[in-house]
Amino acid sequence: MAKKQGKQTYLMQQCLTVRAWAAVGSKKEGQGPLASGFDLIEPDSTFGQDSWEKAESRMVSLTVAKALSNAALTYEDIDCIFAGDLLNQCVGTTFGLRDSGIPLFGLYGACSTMAEGMLLASLLVDSQTVRRAMAVTSSHFCTAERQYRFPLEYGSVRPPSAQWTATASGAVVLEEGNQPPYLRAAAVGTVEDLGVTDQNNMGAAMAPAAAATLRRFFADTNTSPEQFDLIATGDLGAIGSQLLVELLQRDGIDIKSRHTDCGLLIYDRQKQDVHSGGSGCGCSASVLGSYLLPSLRDGKIRNLLFMPTGALLSPTTVQQKESIPGIAHLVWLSHEKEGIL
Structure with a gap:
């Protein structure tokens, strides 16, 4: 059974592997720098x-079948299977898996859902309650625009922060x-809110949660950014x-040379009109599958x-002029069975 370390971190006791x-992506993802790593690019x-x-x-359903x-x-x-998406009642997930027969835990963690799953x-798996489990997430540009902002037919102009x-x-x-x-360890995130209200600036709303989870993970495990190839x-x-x-630098934690973001990896911001980068449950999940996990398997990332x-917003909370809370969950993935701790 996983060993709790500190306040929010769990160290796996068994040797867990991402088997x-x-x-899977569509046309815009197929035009990005990670296209060759996708199992399927559907132009339509x-x-x-x-x-x-x-x-x-x-x-x-295609992604689960391919995995x-x-x-x-x-x-x-x-x-x-642990699964979720950005839509009301996670209908993208439930309708996609309704014919699979796999016992389902439906999740909602917004774009953090892949790590949560x-x-x-x-x-x-570590507790040997189950032998084998899956996690899957998804997002779609057109469903998300209709859910959170405006239907595409409205023709709204997206600001640079979007x-x-x-x-x-x-x-x-x-x-x-x-x-x-x-998979060596995992840290559960906390809800953080510094009062950001702009739904076209999600990065600013989520950054405090990312900072809080990293601070806690490093404290719980007595590690530092320099011990990891990539964050x-x-x-x-x-x-x-x-x-x-900047938030972490205030606490004396420097991740600048180790940090990257899936929203900056999936698209070419110079050639593709994505403004501040990519987002959505499927963004980090597909970057994980197309680039990060193959690199870990091959030892390019240790x-x-x-x-x-x-x-963690909804159309209702936006209309009520609420701020936008954020959350970040973390998993430590490694090419090595042991070391660092």
């Missing part, structure tokens, strides 16, 4: 469906094993990434802190 993974963002929401569900194929497994081999899945919701999905299969990448946040974009670095961040 397989998959990343409707995925052959007659609504954007059905398209997202189809993308989820299982990569692992040479079937739906019956999976004990449970991996964290919970790892705790169940980010582009990725039409993408990522999935992983976790089990005990002896092949990298390994990959999820979807802070250009503005939020800079704020995260130790990675993967920390997607989520903005």
Whole structure:
């Protein structure tokens, strides 16, 4: 059973491996720098469906099927799956998985959902409650715009601080094993809110949560940024990434040379009109599957802190003039079974 370390961190006691993974994207993701790492790029963002929401569900089912194929497994081999998306009642997930027969834990952590799913899945596998578990998340540009801002037909102008919701999905299969990448530890995030109210500046809203989780992880494990090759946040974009670095520098923690952001990796900001970068549940999940996990498997990255961040707002809270709380969950992924701790 995982050992609790400090206030928010859990160290895995078994040897947990990410057995397989998959990343699926659409046209814009296929034009980005990570395109070659995706398992599937579907140029038609409707995925052959007659609504954007059905398209997202189809993308989820394709991603899960591809991850299982990569692992040479079937739906019956999976004990449970942790999954979520950005839509009301997580309908992208539930409709996408309704024919799979896999026992489902539906999650909502906004764009932090991939790490939340991996964290919970790892705790169940590490405790040997289940043998094998999956995590999957998704997002779709058109469903997210309709959900959080304006339908595309409205033609609203996006400010420079806005980010582009990725039409993408990522999935992983976790089990005990002896092949990298390994999942070594996980840290549960707390809800943080510094009063940001601009729904077109999610990076600023989420940066305090990312800072809080990293501070706590380093304190809980008595580690420092220099001991990790890469700290990959999820979807802070250009503005939020800079704020995260500055917030931690105030506490004497320097991550600048180690930090990257999935929202800055998935697109080419010079050539693609994505403003501050990418976002969405599927952004960090697909970057994990197309770039980060292959790099860990091959030893190009030895130790990675993967920390997607989520903005916990809804259309209702925005209309009520509420601020935007954020949360960030962290998983430590490694090419090595042991070391550092």
